[in-house]
Amino acid sequence: MNIVIIDDTTADIEYCKELLAKNFDNSNILECFADSVAGLEYVNKHKPDLLILDMEMPQLGGLDLIKQLKSARTEIVFYTSHAGFALEAYRNFALGFLLKPINEPEFVGIITKALHRLEQEKKGNLGLDNLKSALQALENKKVPIPTMGCTYFPKVMDIVRLESVDSYAKIHLADGNIHLSSYGIKHFEQSLTPPLFFRVHKSHLVNLKRVEKLFPDGTLVMNNGDHIPVARRRRAELLELF
Structure with a gap:
């Protein structure tokens, strides 16, 4: 699972990295950004599986950032110090929402949910690819x-x-x-x-x-x-x- 973290607080980025390394062997942190504008540019170019995103940042906040995302398949987990952002986060198709300071069991639960959803999507894509191949083979076939x-x-x-x-x-x-x-x-x-x-x-x-x-x-x-x-x-x- 390829992950990008965007948060203007370095300590929170480091804690996320620590929890991912501790609980998820298959996680691969591509990049971390304190600059949300640079982070958006990177995410649109590399299209990670998961984006862990702070809601409140200078220049470009989390909600404004996801409106400019080009990767529809990137799952998003928001986190912030204010619970009032939760409803808005879910309205914008967030997979999960975490409050700071981050609670480890809640964090593990949300990331596990992301892993499960990504696995289901890959299975679905594989099934679609197999169906396309089967159709192509059938179309070229001759019938006596x-x-x-x-x-x-x-x-x-x-x-x-x-x-x-x-x-x-x-x-x-x-x-x-x-x-x-x-x-x-x-x-x-x-x-x-x-x-x-x-x-x-x-x-x-x-x-x-x-x-x-x-x-x-x-x-x-x-x-x-x-x-x-x-x-x-x-x-x-x-x-x-x-």
Whole structure:
């Protein structure tokens, strides 16, 4: 966890450093600043995980400073001698608020909370990266479509939608071609899965990247102009995917 401390009182900076070294082995103090203007410039450039910030400083106070922060992911812990600043601190999205003189158990609790939140954010970002990679791999994949005459291999992204016709599947492609497969729609649903494809109706499987709009009556319009009915019980789930 990369940390920056901004406080015009040197003794308070040293005490924060002491508590961090004592209680958090994984903390890395990048810099400490008594000059809030210089501190703001550094934080905007290096975007630390955590900013421990005094509320009352000459030139640029804590509340004014965070209004100029460029890093939305930097967690902020305020501390000050006046409890009256607490509400204002939380209104400005502070993770925590500490009163001077700093109480060690309270300090440890707040920093632990910051660590936990940062870990959750990293997990979320990793999950998003994995999802993007999976989507990219799926988009470049080709899908075999067995028909009565031969087997076609269109790219996944070229498939607009699949339609169930009796025990067969009708595959509509972006170039306007339509193939009738001897396999049913369930066969293709095994490989054409969310978050790229979604079964909006028992008879329709659609490419979500080819969707143009959804009408209140549950009619889905694809980018090739096709109108698809969405089953009532699947509309909420469909909207969540977007």
